[in-house]
Amino acid sequence: MTYHDKVLKVFGANRREVLVSVGAGGLTLGFSLAGKAQAQDDAVKPLNAYVSVAPNGTVTITAKNPEVGQGVKTMLPMLIAEELDVAWENVRIEQADNDPKAFGRQFAGGSMATPLHWDELRRVGAVARAMLIQAAATAWNCGPGDCTTDTGAVIHKASGKKRTYGSLALACANITPPDPKSLTLKDPKAYRILGKFTPQYDVAKIVNGEPLFGIDVRRPGMLYASIVKAPVFGAKVASADLDAARSVKGVKKAFVIEGDPNGLFPQGMTGQGLLPAVVVVADSWWAARKGRDRLNVKWADHPTAKLSTRGFDEQAAAFNAGTPQRNARNDGDVAAALKASARTVEAAYSYPFISHANLEPQNCTAEFRDGKLEIWAPTQNPEPGRQLTAKTLGLKPEDITIHMIRGGGGFGRRLANDYMVEAAWVAREVGAPVKLLWTREDDMAHDHYRPGGYHFFKGGVDADGALIALQDHFVSFTNNTEGQPSPSAGMAASEFPARFVPNVKYDVSMIPAQIPTGPLRAPGSNALSFVFQSFIDEMAHAASADPLAFQIRLLGTQDTVGEAPARYGAARMRGVLKAVGEMSGWASRGKLPKGEGMGVACYYSHQGYFAEVAHVAVDKDGAVKVRKVWVAADVGSQIINPAGALNQVQGSVLDGVSGALHQAITFENGATVQSNFTDYPLMRIAESFPVEVKFLKTDFPPTGLGEPALPPALPALTNAIFAATGKRIRSLPVTPDMLKA
Template identity: 75%
Template sequence: MTAEMTGASRREILKTATASGLVLSFAVVGKGQAQTAGGAAQPINAYVRVAPDGIVTIVNKNPEIGQGIKTMLPMLIAEELDVSWDQVRIEQADNDPKAYGRQFAGGSMATPLHWEELRRVGAVARAMLVQAAATAWNCPAGECSTTPGVVVHASTGRKATYASLATQCANVSVPDPKTLPLKDPKDYKIIGRAIAQYDTPKIVTGQPLFGIDVRRPGMLYATYEKAPVFAAKVAGADLAAAQAVKGVRKAFVVAGDSNALQPAAGQIGAGLLPGVAVVADTWWAAKKGRDKLNVKWEDHPTSKQSSEGFAATARELAAGKPQRTPRNDGDVDAALKSAAKTVEASYSYPFLAHAPMEPQNCTAEWKDGKLEIWAPTQNPEPGRQLCAKTLGIKPEDITIHMTRCGGGFGRRLANDYMVEAAWIAREAGAPVKLVWTREDDMRHDIYRPAGFHFLRGGVDAQGNLVAFHDHFVSFGEGANFAPSAGMGPTEFPARFVPNCRIDVSVMPLGVPTGPLRAPGSNALAFVMQSFIDELAHAANADPLAFQIKLLGDKPVVGEAPAAYAAGRMVGVLKAVGEMSGWANRTKLPKGEGLGVACYYSHLGYFAEVAHVAVSPAGEVKVKKVWVAADVGRQIINPHGALNQVQGSVLDGLSEALHQQITIVGGAAQQSNFHDYPLMRINEACPVEVKFLKTDFPPTGLGEPALPPAIPALTNAIFAATGKRVRSLPITPEMLKA
């Protein structure tokens, strides 16, 4: 790769390695840019700056939502750059697709997308520093090596720090990243080390990091009232009463778009919905003004929808002919008739809210036809595009600063709060911070969709699963599912049962839905793994052994990208059985039980065992959960990895034990943590984790540990009580003796 230079004191080069999707930008900055305590820091590339005092600043490209990405991604760069971690400082990038490619947090994709790419970023920077030293010493670069932060020429004993070489990198041609060797894992000094999250000291000392902490000169505060029935239009509001409140500057109706719940291509969630904005000197004044609005809303068709109505419609659809059949292997009906034992069961799960600790918020500043935004977003570029389209401006006239997110779980993949703040700031003529109330956050979420499964299964006399049928009733229109409401034709145990049929019927939905941590999988695992446990008991089989037998002896079933590595799942099942003392489960006291479940999602293979105790009053106490995980050959940051797995398990248990959103009259009924409780610390159980290192590329950990936690819990409850949980959340009334 060659470098085209222009100018004497300021040079900019943009290089793209198209084969890897790697984008590197190189520059020597002018006065006043990129300052550190040691003076002006010289950029080696878009990700790396080296200061005269030896401090190396590494940029984190993706949003940090608590998953540890701000620490983990720079670790990859630092490893191949060969610097000491205590010399590293980390900065959060702004949204800049030209420099960093796609920037988002979701799908547990940070590791698989960046494992090689960002190591090569570090390798490129190291190679340029080595070349700069070799040029100065008039020797071949191949004769030079590095120790942390230093280039060494062994034969002459010459040494040069990265700090002394950084400015010379502007004159070095950028090597092709693909040609550079990467470290042997045995030589890792940073990858594989347990490193605390970079921002933890700032978080525990209350320093401003989050979107809700942003302050701008002359900033006003805003609230935004939307209809309880999703997407209903404003029929009238008492703007004068709101504006009479002390501190309120302005109140106005936003016509919005009643079709904004139908996301455009590339978008998730809603656009600018109709509502009423109140802008004030303080947020409390804006809230008091909003309370005086007395908004009247137009009628909307969604007002006829309810959770009870959805359940009734699902039963009607299940009793009739399915609308489509995505999978039909063998002859299910004949296999059920000839089976030694059959089981029929109906399963359901509710809508769920994301409930992040930090409510949705955004600060926006409109000036001279351009927009500047500070937002806790998981998906900044679609937010930029949404704001540009809605405000009728060019995307390049919008700057987005990514703040740390106080939780995301998929909610902040949608950018409705961003476009609301942008619109209000333009109307207000001043910087505006929009902050949703907790009630706004709960009642205007992009919900995990509810769903209904009507199942039949059969086992033969040898205990083999020979027939499986699911009539899945969900939401959508025609052949399309509502967002995150679908199920694919390869959902396990499909492909492992000779006679397997998956039928689908859908009903219309006016409630906004979208991804929640482990989208789809967080619900489907509960259904499939609970029903497989039912079938194991029908076969008088050990549930763990039944799963291993079902997986069979083929290492991999199916073709990429839908391949299922059955051998990897067998490995984690055997491991979790050993960890939990599964073989001794019958020796537990009365009212206690172990349950097992496994699930593949987000490229990770997980098996989990839960130990529960259930009181005669139906109260559930989770005593411990064991997790065996296979996410490939390398755990980048064991500290962060453990946090993610343990957090995912507790998140899943919280969903199962407490959480549901019910729809009545087209509106969400729950409004805050009093009626949408999350797991408290006194309910949290120990979670023991074991990572099986296998010869596969490393994959993500933000989501795949959650899905099997729920059926492991419900299967353990059955083992303890003999009562089968087929709907969520779990209540004491279900389990009373």
């Protein structure tokens, strides 16, 4: 469906439309004008459109990016609405389809929606407002400078005359849009929408259980599919009892997908091919599942069938005993500095693979007709999915349409599009619309996991208590022939505290492991924060220093260190550390009862500076109760939507603690051991705790909040456990066995 068709659908096909395309400075804005238009067909273009105004004043704003719970369907339109100067109650939001020509990159990842759109989308709103002002000025025969706006109307300043946007929209057809860069944006003091607690646009649909998610999509004549893949990643189908599956009532088809056994690992997270599989299609999902249970699939031998977590642990230990494969950073002379140190610490850290565990299992609906494919996908990354689907099915990308449907949790899992390719393949095979839905067990067995890792540290402090030496041998994983780290298994040479310590050495070795990995909320950072911030806390204790003061001292006195993209805002981090100390009553932590303690940690990721203090109590059986976490955050000058912002930060902290206390994916015989929430637990409400958040307002442009609050939560927790018990947590998850009195 073109944008024009959609506008017709939205407003009713009996209205004529004038659509004006605005292209200036890379910005694209469309203005759809419903009314008595003298439309010329050549003026009607498939639009790169964000804004349309109906005669009754209703403003429709397009949400360009996929929504997976990060609140972007509400937040991005708020930017436009603010500068357009309309009442939020009069705004309707339409979810865009995948349409990179109209909208550029459309994805949910990296906490990038805010930094990428803060300026651009406010200017989209400002351009539309300027055009409406010009239309009124022309009608009144005055200059645009004689006019202003007030929530959906243009006002003539001298006379107080007023024209609603709805009455002016048509006249905008003849107006040349101004250069977006030429417009002056609002003073933040005048904001009426930004900074206001704004519930998600779809909140009523959510609480009423209306169809909203990928799993809720229904098409006329739709069938349901269940797909079985090998427990050992990529193993081929040796045999399957397809007839037994077909004998189940309601089953329409059962077939083998030969797939590409090597398709899992070629080009990172968007490069997955279609894996070997067996598919059962039925008139209900339950029937498909019953059919699947009778398949008795035998899988061919596979070279990775011996992989195991125990084997990884042994290989990591062997790497530690030997020579690292390569050096990533070598500042000063670590060996000499360690020798010269007053106190040294040596520690081995590790963390497991973990799973995204989106509550909505992976699913996708597809319909193949006349050589064209239509897809309804809860994806975070639609265009790479379209390209991958086109390549796998031998179609042209332009013959594939992707509707972005709300996802029941993203966390990075839906940046991969394996479920999309599967649904597309099955729909073509079946010749009917198909909803393909994974079981929970499929989802856990076929994730692109957050990779595990091992860090072997040495550190030294001098007699004055300064950290002068730090060495890390990082043992990570590679799942590709190029010997590059598996997706999300790398580490930047600038990883903190490099550049803040005179003698630093980072070495890297890699265990080959054909296990799919990928970004999980704050990729890299979600694990590196734990090991580095815990080890820094160890060094603080070795120096007999207050851990928070030690962190501030480590950050030095400069405002920034390094150059973009590895620039580190040391002053901003010192600011949040000081703030979290005040919020949490850090200075009084000595008064806590026995068995309780506070820990502090900070981490910079996704352009956000976060410092967090956790207060925990540990009982004699080793059970950890988190009493509270305080968060001080610096994400710049403006919190766009406090409703979503606070929710993201609180959820990130609970998510990080949930992982640290409970979660591990392990492998035996080349396959994932865990299968459901029974053996891969998530935090439940009884374990949850208050999270107090303070956003420090600074002069920097606003940045995103989907991820950066998570990384410091883990080491704040484990450092607090040390303060409470004297026991240092060096591997995750934390188990009561580690902490028993």
